[in-house]
Amino acid sequence: MAASLLLNRISRSSSSSISLHRVSGALGFNSLSAHGTLFRGSPFLILFTLSSSVNKYSNFVTFSDFPSPSLPICLPKVFLLATTASDTTPQRSLATLAEGASHFDEMVSVNQRKYYLLGGKGGVGKTSCAASLAVKFASHGHPTIVVSTDPAHSLSDSFSQDLSGGVLKPVQGLDSPLLALEITPERMKEEIKSQTGDKSVKNMMDSMGLGMFAGELGDLNLEDMLNAASPGIDEIAAISKARISLFQVLQFMESPEYSRFTRIVFDTAPTGHTLRLLSLPDFYDSSISKITKLKKKITAAASAFKSVFGKKEIQQQEPSSELDQLRERMEKVRNVFRNVDTTEFVIVTIPTVMAINESSRLHASLRKENVPVHRLIVNQLLPESESDCKFCSMRRKEQTRVLGIIQNDTELSGLKLIQSPLLDAEIRGVPALKFMGDLIWK
Numbered sequence: 076m077a078a079s080l081l082l083n084r085i086s087r088s089s090s091s092s093i094s095l096h097r098v099s100g101a102l103g104f105n106s107l108s109a110h111g112t113l114f115r116g117s118p119f120l121i122l123f124t125l126s127s128s129v130n131k132y133s134n135f136v137t138f139s140d141f142p143s144p145s146l147p148i149c150l151p152k153v154f155l156l157a158t159t160a161s162d163t164t165p166q167r168s169l170a171t172l173a174e175g176a177s178h179f180d181e182m183v184s185v186n187q188r189k190y191y192l193l194g195g196k197g198g199v200g201k202t203s204c205a206a207s208l209a210v211k212f213a214s215h216g217h218p219t220i221v222v223s224t225d226p227a228h229s230l231s232d233s234f235s236q237d238l239s240g241g242v243l244k245p246v247q248g249l250d251s252p253l254l255a256l257e258i259t260p261e262r263m264k265e266e267i268k269s270q271t272g273d274k275s276v277k278n279m280m281d282s283m284g285l286g287m288f289a290g291e292l293g294d295l296n297l298e299d300m301l302n303a304a305s306p307g308i309d310e311i312a313a314i315s316k317a318r319i320s321l322f323q324v325l326q327f328m329e330s331p332e333y334s335r336f337t338r339i340v341f342d343t344a345p346t347g348h349t350l351r352l353l354s355l356p357d358f359y360d361s362s363i364s365k366i367t368k369l370k371k372k373i374t375a376a377a378s379a380f381k382s383v384f385g386k387k388e389i390q391q392q393e394p395s396s397e398l399d400q401l402r403e404r405m406e407k408v409r410n411v412f413r414n415v416d417t418t419e420f421v422i423v424t425i426p427t428v429m430a431i432n433e434s435s436r437l438h439a440s441l442r443k444e445n446v447p448v449h450r451l452i453v454n455q456l457l458p459e460s461e462s463d464c465k466f467c468s469m470r471r472k473e474q475t476r477v478l479g480i481i482q483n484d485t486e487l488s489g490l491k492l493i494q495s496p497l498l499d500a501e502i503r504g505v506p507a508l509k510f511m512g513d514l515i516w517k
């Protein structure tokens with residue numbers, strides 16, 4: 076359907092009247108369309124509600140300006156206030172809704188590598204916002220990677236092209252370099268194995284001269300032990316998923332093949348998973364300490380055992396250099412996540428009390444983890460319209476009330492508020508993402 080969408084665009088013609096164009100294909104969204112009933116021959120004052128200077132673009136069109144009688148079917152969309160020519164009172168429009176700018180110039184100006192993580196409650200528009208930001212960075216000359224850490228990936232759907240398979244794939248339809256990756260746990264596990272080698276307990280005990288006792292424990296794996304330091308089975312499963320994302324972050328930081336990418340945008344999984352990802356370096360740190368202690372105990376016990384049986388005293392070994400290295404790498408990730416110069420977490424939400432409450436809790440958790448947060452996107456806002464149905468006007472009132480809640484929320488009120496309108500079609504494909512990006516990231 077997206078491919079055959081008939082979208083309307085209004086531009087100024089040479090005679091300074093407004094003409095209405097129909098744009099075929101999945102070319103994005105109309106910045107304007109009339110809202111409400113149109114009468115043949117009636118003049119309408121069209122307000123370019125996406126512009127900050129509403130009146131600048133005011134002009135008249137008549138129904139006869141429309142290229143086809145069927146067009147009004149496409150018109151009752153969200154971006155336009157239509158009113159009669161005699162009504163010249165200033166309208167409260169999307170221009171006022173969207174006045175909270177994201178200060179994209181700040182985001183784009185720094186040349187050094189920066190990580191952007193977009194997260195929030197399920198279904199609020201994280202993927203659309205992350206993908207549109209990645210497109211925008213790439214279009215502004217930053218070689219960019221967009222990564223989905225959500226096990227239920229939707230990057231492919233959002234870009235409307237196949238980005239699956241767990242490998243970096245170039246996004247088609249852009250002149251500038253943008254790669255995308257949907258992290259696949261299976262593939263990542265293989266890579267982790269190939270890079271970390273054999274970490275079995277048997278191996279560890281062999282290295283301590285305890286191979287003969289390893290039979291009982293030989294199936295245990297060092298990584299399982301790291302996981303086992305966490306409280307429960309569910310937690311272990313969740314952590315193991317987050318660990319895979321963390322490993323990917325490490326790869327971006329360490330591997331020379333990624334060094335040319337100056338923007339890395341993460342489309343994160345719904346809140347819980349993401350918080351685990353961010354707290355994982357600390358978790359590893361404490362787990363490594365536990366394992367190091369355990370190893371020391373085993374070594375001491377083995378020494379005592381061996382001396383009883385007259386065997387040579389084994390040396391008390393220092394904690395393994397592998398564990399030390401792992402700890403150092405975790406430290407690196409933790410520092411990057413907490414550094415305002417290298418990372419920003421953008422919270423995405425929608426104007427409902429439930430979503431705002433969750434965003435508030437998310438911000439509190441991120442603050443505790445010292446992860447920099449400056450921006451809050453409130454997505455899917457209904458723009459104002461004079462010819463509203465009752466449902467729309469009630470919904471809008473409710474949304475305005477929720478915006479008030481944000482202003483009074485101690486966690487959220489200090490963030491830059493970016494208001495993103497509910498668009499009149501699903502956001503799919505690069506042109507649509509460009510369109511959305513131009514609305515949000517400005």
Ligand SMILES: Nc1ncnc2c1ncn2[C@@H]1O[C@H](COP(=O)(O)OP(=O)(O)OP(=O)(O)O)[C@@H](O)[C@H]1O
Nearest residue numbers: 197198199200201202203229455496497498501502
């Ligand atoms: N402002 C908007 N206007 C219209 N449609 C939108 C808007 N934002 C998002 N959508 C649509 O809502 C749906 C969900 O969006 P998206 O996949 O970006 O959300 P998500 O938070 O990443 O979801 P999930 O938590 O399931 O990964 C998509 O169909 C998307 O096109």
